[in-house]
Amino acid sequence: MSTSRKIQAVFIDRDGTIGGSEEVIYPGTFKLFPFAKQSFEVLVSAGIPIYAFTNQPGISRGDATNGDFQDELTSFGFDHVYICPHQHEEGCTCRKPSSALLIQAAVDNDLELKNCAVIGDRWTDMIAAQRAGCIKVLVKTGSGEKDLAKYRNNQFFGEWLEAAPDYVAENVLEAVNWLLK
Template sequence: MVEKPFRNLMNKLVILDRDGVINEDSDNYIKSVDEWIPIPGSAEAIAQLSSAGYLVAVATNQSGIARNYFSLETLKAMHNKMEALVNAAGGHIDGIFFCPHGPDDRCQCRKPSPGLITQIEKHFGQSAEGAFIVGDSKRDLEAGLARGCTPILVRTGKGERTLAKGLDIENVIIVDDLQAAATYILTANQ
């Protein structure tokens, strides 16, 4: 589901998971604007990417909607807060895509299915092949890999747990946080 229109600046694309990558995560879900707390440096990292000409898309599972933990209006308010912080850091987010379904709904947009990535491709009118996907869980990376993305795992959020379970995906770039991911992306494409 697309929440916001995009500005097509260049063909470079970075896809970010939200909870655990941009903001603190919780096993009890992020249910309010007050609970949406940015990870230090994440807004600045997004600003660096957008300032360097990257299209920045957020792809996030939000089953809290299906579970009636929060409303679409609350989700929009959380995303407004996220965008305001990124804007204040001098950047912007080009599109926010979310799956509102629960794990038993059998939708095609809930990660690890690649539906959100497909939505991003259609929205921007370009393939995600070769784009970086940054996540804190195996399901984030699998969704991107299904569309040819380059996976980056952050240790924030559920990243350490993901590593402890054993990550059987080849060629995953592992970094401490979104700031380190942005640095890697910016230097990898010089």
Template sequence: MRPVVFLDRDGTVNEEVGYLNHISRLKIIPGAAEGIKRLKAAGFAVVIVTNQTGPARGYFPESLVHEVNRELLKRLSVEGAEVDGVYVCLHLPDAGCDCRKPKPGMVLRAAEELDLDLSRSYVVGDRWVDIELAQRVGARGVLVLTGYGRGELEYVLPQKGLKPHIVAQDLREAADLILEDLGSLR
């Protein structure tokens, strides 16, 4: 079983733009590909887990979510960064599914399908749901200050009683801090 880093998509790997309703709005955050490459070189699986309600809200077709994910993986690959999988929840918050973060459905499915070791895992994201997801699956939560991260750290996390294991400026720094922290997981 491999250790794994689960990544949120919007605000963590690519720029947060609200609803990414057109492929032209997809922009990778500087340093994100480098961070993914460092994690992969250290032996981690890297898996994207993302909530995407735009189609359920009627803002754009589900096919756009998949197109954006394919394009994101292509652009990362061009920079030498490979991702092991992308898991998407397309449900509305009140749909009662088990996959919408912070519920663990996507992570548990990825762990089973990709033979991942959740006892040696991290969840990296810019929202409270990512930090709570980490707690729910026994992972270490990493908050990046890109996307919504700064506001979440200052206002939302204290209100919810959530504390990230690591706070990083961006995904590149998160990768470095995870690699420093790795020894404590053994």
């Protein structure tokens, strides 16, 4: 499948997608993958806004602040940052796989989500994108390879199974290049 529609914006997950690992690494010690900065440059040169889209439960635990993540992510080149600061047990409405952060971004930025893409390394990213009607791109970095294997081995059911990615990329740069074809 290729994307024949004009991409209005790209939502990109943080941990495992643009850097770090499948574990949360807090601002100050988080390192981008070598190809991540280039992927941002490609999107910027194409005139496509880039939004961070991430769950960061360490904020509610006091391990870091929302401002720490906002500052870090905007310094990487994100135009705007959408963060769920809650832990899974808190039962919030914004934590992925919810599409609430995507919907809020659409309202804030006058976006049609069917013309937007989500790039992430976890199946929860794919489900949030599916629920919002976005293009779904899974990267094999971080948890991507492991989540892809679960999907291929039929370990996901129902809505989780229906959230198959539109494209599977080795990394975020390949994902961006595919979106812009």
